[in-house]
Amino acid sequence: MVGIISERDYARKVILKGKSSPDTSVREIMSLPSRRGTATDRRGMHGRHDGQAGQAPPVLTADRVVGIVSIGDLVKASLDEKDFLIKQLENYITGTH
DSSP states (O other): OOOBOOHHHHIIIIITTTOOGGGOOHHHHOBOOOOOEETTOOGGGSSOOOSOTTOOOEEEETTEEEEEOOHHHHHHHHHHHHHHHHHHHHHHHHTOO
């Protein structure tokens, strides 16, 4: 993997700069991955802010890209975790299981 291109990269580096899509190479606008994770890594789930908002870190297994984690993925996982905790606390308070 040499880089990642996102809608944000395209919008900021092509559209906003008035460039032409056919005349712009992917290499010119791609972001270099600053962070990598493994399929079992949970580091990205908490406190993910590496100064490069919008960059989706690649997920690797044996040096092979198997996925990409987006901000939307992290938000959904965080909300699901909070919903689960709220339900556990409600069950504890009401005495139901």
